[in-house]
Amino acid sequence: MIGGGIGGVATALALHREGFYPVVYERVKELKEVGAGIALWANATHVLKNLDLLEEAKEVGVITTNYQFNSQNGKELVNVPVNGFELPTIGIHRADLHELLWRRLPEKQFILGETFERFSLSENRVCAHFTSGLMVEGDAFIGADGLRSKVRSELFGEQPPIYRNFTTWRGLTNHVPDTYHPGYIREFLGRGKGFGFMMLGKGRMYWYAAALAPENQADAPIGRKKELENMFQDWFDSIPELIAATDETDIIKTDLYDRVPALPWSKQNITLLGDAAHPTLPTLGQGACMALEDALVVTKCLLEYSSPATAFQNYESQRFSRTKSIVEQSLRSGRMGQLAHPITVKLRETLMKLMKPAIANSFKTIHAYRA
Numbered sequence: 001m002i003g004g005g006i007g008g009v010a011t012a013l014a015l016h017r018e019g020f021y022p023v024v025y026e027r028v029k030e031l032k033e034v035g036a037g038i039a040l041w042a043n044a045t046h047v048l049k050n051l052d053l054l055e056e057a058k059e060v061g062v063i064t065t066n067y068q069f070n071s072q073n074g075k076e077l078v079n080v081p082v083n084g085f086e087l088p089t090i091g092i093h094r095a096d097l098h099e100l101l102w103r104r105l106p107e108k109q110f111i112l113g114e115t116f117e118r119f120s121l122s123e124n125r126v127c128a129h130f131t132s133g134l135m136v137e138g139d140a141f142i143g144a145d146g147l148r149s150k151v152r153s154e155l156f157g158e159q160p161p162i163y164r165n166f167t168t169w170r171g172l173t174n175h176v177p178d179t180y181h182p183g184y185i186r187e188f189l190g191r192g193k194g195f196g197f198m199m200l201g202k203g204r205m206y207w208y209a210a211a212l213a214p215e216n217q218a219d220a221p222i223g224r225k226k227e228l229e230n231m232f233q234d235w236f237d238s239i240p241e242l243i244a245a246t247d248e249t250d251i252i253k254t255d256l257y258d259r260v261p262a263l264p265w266s267k268q269n270i271t272l273l274g275d276a277a278h279p280t281l282p283t284l285g286q287g288a289c290m291a292l293e294d295a296l297v298v299t300k301c302l303l304e305y306s307s308p309a310t311a312f313q314n315y316e317s318q319r320f321s322r323t324k325s326i327v328e329q330s331l332r333s334g335r336m337g338q339l340a341h342p343i344t345v346k347l348r349e350t351l352m353k354l355m356k357p358a359i360a361n362s363f364k365t366i367h368a369y370r371a
Ligand SMILES: Cc1cc2nc3c(=O)[nH]c(=O)nc-3n(C[C@H](O)[C@H](O)[C@H](O)COP(=O)(O)OP(=O)(O)OC[C@H]3O[C@@H](n4cnc5c(N)ncnc54)[C@H](O)[C@@H]3O)c2cc1C
Pocket: 002, 003, 004, 005, 006, 007, 008, 025, 026, 027, 028, 037, 038, 039, 040, 114, 115, 116, 117, 144, 145, 146, 147, 149, 150, 168, 170, 254, 273, 274, 275, 276, 282, 285, 286, 287, 288, 289, 290, 291
């Protein structure tokens, strides 16, 4: 396994539980997932249940019941219940989820500080080379090395991901606004900007903001926090309150990218998984959830077919249409969120209210999937 993010460690754990001997090679020397939250919908908590981690995830996270969309001043547009399944939706800190997964792996199977560089292929054997000089031969390789996957560019050539004209800020604070509804993800849509917040476990509140911006835009000279306070000063009261309650050092800024969905993901006994295979905009909060689904499916295929190359062909054909549809839907909702003209924003608000059943249905379809 190249890459020990959520996708890589979940896959290694799923394989380990089935008697395989996966080894994860991760480039960072020390594990520190970014200080941000993640929503694990029923399609992802199904994977945790299969890995016997659901109860612990419920303990360190928080049960989420509703996804509510609002106008920028807090008028409800659509309120989608997300608790109608046999499995819960959980708001969880990324580091807590990551730790639940890697702690279950034997230490010697999770190697830190190794950066993958290239493969050498001969006959049926593949050897992975790392920048340290380490060389590893294996029966199969999985590139779970994220958005700018080196495994992907080694297999299929350099193709940069596509910047979608949106940048995001993510923050974490212990401050819980008085207006907070327990169990709610509250999202606010304005002119070319959006804001959302949800509770994670351990009393922490996670918020995210998004805005149209050129790629790699530097922070304003007034600083990241002040810039956000100015951007959202006249929005729903809890929003400037949450920004003000967050330390500037706890605010992460990330430009948003995806790729046009395309196969193949595999060559011989090497395949891709998670963001390396199908990076998506986070508008539906499904990137890590899809990586978890991949983990189960690739494990089932490796159990079913003794040849890794055949297993990977089956894995990618089972996963492609599901991931393609989510990447495309995420891009469409991203574009809706980018509308900036006052008239189109008003139209969007009217349309969202009218389309409430369709919006609820599309969430339901995505969350109903069981890997
Ligand atoms: C703003 C934002 C909000 C999001 N919100 C959500 C959400 O609510 N729900 C959700 O499901 N998803 C969400 N996502 C998406 C989610 O973060 C990703 O889809 C998920 O982290 C992908 O996991 P991964 O393991 O495939 O890749 P990554 O998490 O990127 O992990 C890749 C790993 O590979 C390592 N690596 C990279 N190159 C090498 C190399 N050459 N050698 C060795 N190791 C290497 C990296 O260090 C890293 O640890 C969000 C994303 C963003 C940007």
